[in-house]
Amino acid sequence: MLKINNLKVAVNGKEILKGLDLEVGPGELHAIMGPNGSGKSTLGYALAGRDGYDITDGSVEFEGQDLSELEPEERAAAGLFLAFQYPVEIPGVNNAYFLRAALNAQRKARGEEEVDSMTFLKTVRESIKTLKMDEGLLKRAVNEGFSGGEKKRNEIVQMAVLQPKLAILDETDSGLDIDALKLVAEGINGLRDGKRSFVVITHYQRLLDYLTPDRVHVLSDGRIVESGGKELSHRLEAEGYAFLEESAA
């Protein structure tokens, strides 16, 4: 599904990712943990194709395709989804309208038929219900005036509607109370079907309690420095990231 090889990414001329390797197979859920500033969001942005996140070395393959050659919207249509750590407010753009435009743009790019508004509304309403969100949010401007938790859940609603092949979730759990956290986990688990893959970036192990990660990686200073099973996240929780410095030293 996703093959990252010796990836180096510079932001504003400063190297942030310094040779990152990661391979995610179909149906797998990988967790990436790591201290603040280690480059987790940079990885998400670089994969999604944000301007200014320049790949200076290495390669990223998504289903055999070189991602660096695709525009952000082409990556989305190919099946890549990034849930933003800080979802962006879009004043004046209706949430439901936006999401349908996104879905149809992707379908069009893939040569599929557009969905009519009835079918679309049915799909969104289901996701909204799963995440116990207020349907009124559909009529509001995208993320505008949403609470922190609503923004995060809105990302999961978008993911559920867009049905990506690979979803990268950047700290979707931060700032959520335990009930919201469970809902988000449910949203993710509901989409696991043995084929769809996930990269879950998180700061805490508590979200992982509700998911079953196949692999856990530790990102530090732009590299994956440690990989393991679920037990690694428990060790990080107990010991913090301090041991990284020891092993680096």
Next chain:
Amino acid sequence: MSALIDSLAIEARLPADDHVEVRRRAHKMLLKHGFPDIKTEAWKYTSLRVLEKRAFSDHLPGSNVLPELPFAATVLHFDNGLLNANDLNLPDGVTLEPQSGAQLDAVDHGDRAGAFGWLNLARFEQAWQLRIEGQLEQPLVLVISTAEDFHGDVHPRLAIELAAGAKAQIIEVHGDCGEGLVNIVQDIVLEQSANLHHLISRQSAQSAWIQRSHVKVAGDADYRFHTLDRGGRLTRHDLAVHLTASGAHAEIDGTVLVNDRQHVDFHTAIDHEVGHTNSRESFRILADGSGVGVFNGRIHIQRGADDSHSDLNTANLLLSEAARINAKPELEIYAEEVTASHGATIGQLEDQALFYLRSRGIPADQASALLKQGFAAAPFENIESGPVRDWLLGVLNNVI
């Protein structure tokens, strides 16, 4: 200066009615003051050169088709600027009459900055007085349009009066195809507790549109104005609102879109003449190509107009390097216990927002169109939801 006035063509067509003297007086005033130039403070961003270079010719009454509107309305069509009042079917409570000589005698358009007002008075063919009593169920739509072969100048003059307690929605739809001058003067009066929603949707091609609207709002009356201006070669609108008695209220909301070689200039002024009067204004310009957008929003709270409140905000988007925006709030406050806030920003489309939309699969072009539409639609969000608002937003989304 006189080159412009000499180049106008309408003189030949002026009717030999009771207003010959009125026109002569106005002509004199115009010659005395002259047209504004860039040294005239209120006109410093808007040059009349386009007009001066134009050769105007006499015109026939037009034969324009009316735009289709997706709501029921009473339509008054000013075809090539002239209203055919013969087959009008006005609703109960609405009367339309020619303005009286006394009314026209009393007109004062001030100095050079009001030159187009004097020009209108010197050259008008028709001057109408529309009076509204009671509550209108359907909007009144004033269509002012010019035909393709229109290279003339027209000077529609319209007074609108809402009787005490009256309530109406007046929608102006302006459009042109020719290369003329449409020079409109409006006098609007809201009597005690009247309520007017005044809306303008304009898309101009090569003609110049000059409009002066003078609004007087009585106690507890409510004036709401919305404009959606989709650009033109030379458009200038002066809107002056006077809050003349306690409880008077005014709101102005507008969006202007300018693109290549277009120039739109809005000058608004809200005058709080007495205390306990409130106003709110929000104005947006989106300038693309080599378009120029000008907004000057003046708020004047007079001495003694205590306990008045006003809020003025202008947010603008500069979408290309060659485009220009001049947007300026102008507050003059001489009263006490007043709250007056204002803000002005000029920015660009946000990279972050663009990327967010694109990361969801929306192509770059469509993403920036969505952002522009969202930005441009904000001033219309406070219109009651229904067919009029849907129509306006549809019109907006069609051009972005």
